[in-house]
Amino acid sequence: MRNRLLWIGQGVLAWAFLFNGAIKIILSPADLAVSGPANLWAADAPPLLVIVVGIIELAGALGVVLPWLTGRQRHLTAWAGGGLALIMLVAAILHVTRAEFSIVPLNVILAAIGVAVFLGRRVKASGTAAG
Numbered sequence: 001m002r003n004r005l006l007w008i009g010q011g012v013l014a015w016a017f018l019f020n021g022a023i024k025i026i027l028s029p030a031d032l033a034v035s036g037p038a039n040l041w042a043a044d045a046p047p048l049l050v051i052v053v054g055i056i057e058l059a060g061a062l063g064v065v066l067p068w069l070t071g072r073q074r075h076l077t078a079w080a081g082g083g084l085a086l087i088m089l090v091a092a093i094l095h096v097t098r099a100e101f102s103i104v105p106l107n108v109i110l111a112a113i114g115v116a117v118f119l120g121r122r123v124k125a126s127g128t129a130a131g
Contacts, residue, residue, distance in 0.1 A: 006120045009113045010064050010077070013084055016110060017061035024054025037103045041094060053087075060084045064117060078121040085114025 033043035042050045063080030067073045088111035
């Protein structure tokens, strides 16, 4: 049951960050800003920063699934989950400072899922999941 729940969490993170990372790379910052409340900040950010954030989100989306799926470098799944949680905590702080409160609950939920993946997919030195 725990493994299934972790896979659901990993799937949610992968889907959310694949989509959001891709649009940060594909769309212009102005178009991104009108795509939804989570991306209003893009209109005020340097375009290169928006692209870098998109690349990091795409890497996190792949990292939260592929290592565990392939059985290679499984510890990276936990670190990707933790990294995505950190991104969401920073995003929540950014949105609060910009008075964009409607998106903060989603940031907190995704951060919590990332923390759960980080804790649930930690790998012991023997290569098996901790817990």
